[in-house]
Amino acid sequence: MEQIYWPSVFFLIFGGLACAFSLAVLLSTNIVRMAFYLVLALAATAGLFFLAGQEFVGAMQLLIYVGGTLVLLIFGVMLTSQERFVNMKTPAGDWVLGMIAGGALLSLLTAAAFSVPEWRSPERAAVEKLQAEPNATPIGMGLLGARVDKIDAPTSEQAGRSGYLFPFEIVSVHLLVVLIGAAYLARAKRRANPLPTG
Amino acid sequence: MTISLLANLLTEPPGPAHYMTVGAVMFVCGAMCMATKRNALGVLMGIELVLNGANLNFIAFGSKYLNNGGPDLGLDAPLIALFVIVLAAAEAAVALAIALNFYNNHDSIDVDRADQLQG
Numbered sequence: 001m002e003q004i005y006w007p008s009v010f011f012l013i014f015g016g017l018a019c020a021f022s023l024a025v026l027l028s029t030n031i032v033r034m035a036f037y038l039v040l041a042l043a044a045t046a047g048l049f050f051l052a053g054q055e056f057v058g059a060m061q062l063l064i065y066v067g068g069t070l071v072l073l074i075f076g077v078m079l080t081s082q083e084r085f086v087n088m089k090t091p092a093g094d095w096v097l098g099m100i101a102g103g104a105l106l107s108l109l110t111a112a113a114f115s116v117p118e119w120r121s122p123e124r125a126a127v128e129k130l131q132a133e134p135n136a137t138p139i140g141m142g143l144l145g146a147r148v149d150k151i152d153a154p155t156s157e158q159a160g161r162s163g164y165l166f167p168f169e170i171v172s173v174h175l176l177v178v179l180i181g182a183a184y185l186a187r188a189k190r191r192a193n194p195l196p197t198g
Numbered sequence: 199m200t201i202s203l204l205a206n207l208l209t210e211p212p213g214p215a216h217y218m219t220v221g222a223v224m225f226v227c228g229a230m231c232m233a234t235k236r237n238a239l240g241v242l243m244g245i246e247l248v249l250n251g252a253n254l255n256f257i258a259f260g261s262k263y264l265n266n267g268g269p270d271l272g273l274d275a276p277l278i279a280l281f282v283i284v285l286a287a288a289e290a291a292v293a294l295a296i297a298l299n300f301y302n303n304h305d306s307i308d309v310d311r312a313d314q315l316q317g
Contacts, residue, residue, distance in 0.1 A: 005211055007212070031240060034243055038247070045250050048217065054261065080298070085307045102230040110222055118266070120213045181295070
């Protein structure tokens with residue numbers, strides 16, 4: 001009996017939770033329960049990110065998604081939750097069509113994932129020899145335009161590389177524009193036909 | 199074949215294929231949410247699931263713990279994943295504003311009633 005590899009056990013736990021709560025989001029008809037299951041599914045995904053050694057992305061997933069985006073969604077649910085919208089039934093025909101298309105897509109994607117030998121499990125001995133490295137600093141340097149992981153690459157490969165400085169700027173401006181646009185769209189409007197006064 | 203690969207997962211480290219399987223389940227659940235939910239906010243939650251399933255693949259291909267010493271995406275993977283997270287937050291804000299506007303104008307959140315642009 002070989003020794004149990006504990007990261008795999010945690011992978012099974014987090015992966016199973018992520019799959020189960022994604023299915024729960026899909027199958028639930030109550031919008032409030034859907035939002036709650038989505039929180040749990042995204043938190044389990046953050047656990048998978050930690051397990052893959054990307055602590056920074058996992059932390060950002062918890063902060064931005066679970067802490068920000070989902071609060072926004074839950075506010076949306078609360079603002080629009082009239083009784084007749086909390087439970088909305090999908091017609092059975094839509095379910096059948098969706099299940100056929102979804103099952104086909106899922107079997108295709110799973111078969112594709114396991115069909116490439118390079119994507120199978122790595123050697124246990126090789127993985128156990130790896131040293132953990134902090135990864136927030138390389139990510140921060142990459143966003144500022146310096147790729148510390150490519151520092152030994154020949155200069156011919158480094159020409160024209162500026163890391164992710166430009167996409168970072170674009171996404172910053174995009175976020176600003178989007179927030180202004182969202183505030184503009186959701187502002188309180190003057191009524192089209194005001195009530196007669198006096 | 200898939201069964202045997204899952205069976206010895208207790209003694210072997212997970213590979214990108216296992217992460218991709220979880221990502222595929224999340225992606226398909228999200229896509230079906232987008233297709234079958236009638237509540238506009240349910241559709242929005244489906245989009246979040248789809249983006250997370252895609253992010254999981256990026257992380258799996260960028261992790262040195264999952265790839266067998268071969269070429270991986272390296273630092274590109276977490277950076278792209280971060281951009282996806284930020285864009286998902288932006289998209290959620292705009293989509294929610296549109297949903298609230300629709301609710302204010304039509305007194306409904308049913309996507310089947312959003313047919314004003316119908317030709």
